[in-house]
Structure formats: C-alpha cells, structure tokens
Amino acid sequence: MNSPPHFICTPFSLMACQGLASGETLKSLKAESETLRKKLEEERKKLHDVELEKVAEKAEALGELNMKTRRTLKGHGNKVLCMDWCKDKRRIVSSSQDGKVIVWDAFTTNKEHAVTMPTTWVMACAYAPSGCAIACGGLDNKCSVYPLSLDKDENLAAKKKSVAMHTNYLSGCTFTNSDMQILTSSGDGTSALWDVESGQLLQSFHGHSADVLTLDLAPSETGNTFVSGGSDKKANVWDLRSGQNVQSFDTHDSDINCVKYYPSGDAFASASDDSTCRLFDLRADREVSIYSKDSIMFGAASVDFSLSGRLLFAGYNDYTINVWDVLKGTRVAILFGHENRVSSLRVSPDGTAFCSGSWDNTLRVRQEGRGVGRELKQGGTTLYG
C-alpha cells in the first residue's frame, strides 16, 4: 500500500525494505511507535499554554459584514465541482460533473473557452500562473493541461497534454510557482509532483492510508512545502523536494475535504465531513481553533481565507457559506443563495472578491457590500459607496 514508486527509492524506504535488525521484532517496533506517539502528545501538550480564542479577546471585534453577490455564472449543465481564479483577478476556470470545463471572464460573465473532457466528474481544475493554460482531471485518473489560445474558436482539445497519471481519480491539482510543474492529489492515496513538458514524475508522496482529497501549496515565501487532507481524517505536511511527510494532524472525526494555508504560511485551515473547520498552527504543531456550531450538521466542503487571514469562508453541504472570525472562533455571517451543496470556494488573488461553485450548476462571485465600510458624509447628505 505504501510501497515506494519504481524509480524513486530514498534511503528511508530502502532501510524499510531490509530484514529485521537484531533485537527488533514486529512487537518491539509497535511498542516503540506507541512510545513515540505518547511522546508527541506530551510535547504538544507542554506547549499548550493558552487557547487562541483567549489571546484573541484583545483583538478588535469585527463589524457587521454585508456580503453581496455581484455575479452569477450560469452555463454548466451539471454540478460545479471545482473552480480556480486566474492571477489576473478576473478570469475563473470551473469544472463540472458533466465533463465540461469553462473559462469565464467574471467581470462580464462571458464564457471565453469551453472544453469537453473525455470523462465525467472533473473534480479538479487549476489556472496556470501565466494565465495561458489550465489543468484539469477527475475520473479519468489523469491531470491534463490545455494551453489557452487567444483564438476563441480554436479547438482546445487538440492541444491537450496528459501530464499526471494516477491509479484512481484525480481529486486536486495545482501548478507550483510556474507553468512547468503540477502537484496532484488522488483517490489512489498519493500526491505527486510532475514536470508538465515531459510528463515525468518528479516526486511522489506516500503516507495517507486512504484517498487524498485535497492539497494546497504553501505561499512561496515560506518555502517548499504543501499540505494534503484525506479520507483517513489526516492532514499531512510534506517537503516537496524530499517527499518526506514532516508533520501530521489527526484531530478531525471524518474525511478532510479541503485544506488551505493561512496567508503567512504559518498555519492552515481544513474543512471536513465532521461538519467542522479547524485551524492548525504549523510552528505550535497542533490544532489551535475549531469552527463549529451544534446547528451546523452537514459536512464542510471547501474553505479559504481573506487576504489578512482574519476571515475564513467555508462552503457546506447544507448549501450555505459560513464566514468565521479566524481569531475569535465565532461565526460572523451566514450566506444563502446556492440551491445545492457548495463544493468549491476561493478568494480572488487580490482579495477583493470570492467565488463559490455549487452542485446547483452555478458559480457566484461575492464581495463586501459596504463600499468603503463607512458612510461618507458630505454636507448634510449621506452618499453610499
């Protein structure tokens, strides 16, 4: 199950392939695991001197939020499963259960490109950093890259390039800091890093004991790591270069559907079928906040942070989006509008808007609707921005 891939054999895995060292038995190894697990728990506990919520009592309270839907993107014939923003802050790529992948201009709501994949359930899609290509995949077990042509009539499918090949469905994909490499996650329990040009596997990541459902790359300033979440209820942090699993978090009670880094790279949030979202601090090496309510009983599918990291937007299977105060742990808004599950949610690259994709076949772009946040008074009249 966790056997190393054929042509990448690190010293770590070679050692594991050898026979028993003297004095070592299966029993002694298991005993040592237990001891180490207990030690980990103790170490984490020692540093748990206060709750984030308590420290955050000093933080300024958030004013009332007023999120407004600015655009509704209609055109998919079936459930929207995934979406991603282009770095230009206006284009969006989205993928659907019916095999269609659409590139939208969110300002005008025009569809700029459309591709029909040779598979249904396109569960993952991503925009290339250059804005010149998109990647997508799903039940075909692959991740394919489509260069976007300026000629809207050109057949995108003709230039398609198969990059990643897994042995089960593709659940997530993202370009790294260039158009040249793609990181993928799969139902086969692995994540992998690929060279786009050659399709070569550069590194694979083994450690989850069930489907990997989501991944997110650390902000480029914080170094070469990524976090993945799986059906094994674990969130794992990986070193991109070595393939090593450097940290693991297992406090969720069910599948982790989405993971996203906090903007500083020092933490990440997760959304789970256990109906909670959580915040894990990487330097404290533990869960530091849980975003939940007794009234929220359906799974959380997708999360993303606002630019400052103060707000966490989370889309749920009960069709709502809850907005959480990341520091204080309280819910600050509930957003209605979608008529089915919210499957995917992302804040735009400049933080001015966020887009949600839903099983109701639409995408919605929303913003804070207060204008500059305060009424502007000029003379005796009140002008609303």
Next chain:
Amino acid sequence: IGVEAKMSSKMPSSNNIAQARRTVQQLRIEASIERIKVSKASADLMHYCGEHAKYDPLLMGIPASENPFKDKKPCTIL
C-alpha cells in the same frame, strides 16, 4: 508512465515489518521537530491579521470607483 501505487489489502508478513519500521521512522521525525508555545503562535497570527486588516477588501469593503465588479450606478441622495 506514472506511479503504480496499489492500495493492496493483503500484506505479507515482511511488509508488516517494513510498514512498522516506516511508522517508527516517521514518528521519530515528527517527534523531533521544534515547536513553539501556543501563546507565541497565537500572538503571531493576531499580529499578521492586525498588520494586514486595512488592506483586506473583504473586511473593509472597496470604494465603488475602484471596484470592477460594481456596476456603475448614480449615487442616491437621501
């Protein structure tokens, strides 16, 4: 092409030992990382939010004149 990683349910005994050894190695790595106190981690998270809040359009709002998503409408004088 690509990785053939089979999630096999039948594990011969040598694989069990390999698996157990991998688990021990993994836990050793995780146990050895340097950690900071939650108080320090929390302070840093709060500091980051504080520093960036004024530049957060979903928190602060955006002037209509600078907002490409806002339809240009005449102001309502009340």
